[in-house]
Amino acid sequence: MGASPRQRLSAVERRTQALQLHLACVDLRTIAKQVGYADASAAKKAIDRAIADSIARGEEKIDDIRREQIMRYHRLQAAHWGKAIKGDTKASDIVLKCMQGTERLQDLAAPKRISIDAQKLGDDILAMLADDDGAGSDDEAGAAP
Known part of the structure; x- marks a missing residue:
């Protein structure tokens, strides 16, 4: 049977507290005692999980910001599209910049250069x-019939 929501919250709170103590340079054995882990190894695992959770939340936040920015580009592009199609150069510049911004945020641009290495x-x-193809034909030519 899985942990209850209250137990999960408690686990998250404990991991958060362990991470805070770790960031304050408290040793793992002391963290385990203060937070209630069996030993230093369990405290280390909890800290590692808290760090991984924090990174995942940060990536989700970045994705949300990226989506919002793309939506802004789309709204601005839509507002100027009609004028751009009719030949308004200023509106065309705005539309092109919106398209470039969206392309950049979605990582759609083709690579600009290849690695020389x-x-x-x-x-x-x-x-x-x-060389191998040439070497193979030389060996066969020099072989006795």
Whole structure:
């Protein structure tokens, strides 16, 4: 049977308290005693989980902000779209900037450059493959019938 909502809340509160003590440089053994964990290892696991939960909440918040910003771009773009289509250059600039902003936030832009190291590695692999093909044909030509 799973933990009750009250028990889960208590677990979250304990993890939060353990993390706060950890950030205050309290040692794990003391944290375990103060918060009620069996030992330092359990306190460490709770702290690690509290950190992971905090990171997840931060990522969710960033996604929410990104969605709101994209919606703003869409509203602004829609407001100027009609004028842009009719040839208004200022409205066209606004629409294009909105499109670029949305593209950037959605990470839709094509890469602007490739890694020189990756290109060199690819060239080196192709050269080795070409050398192997040539070496194989030399061995066969020199073999006795």
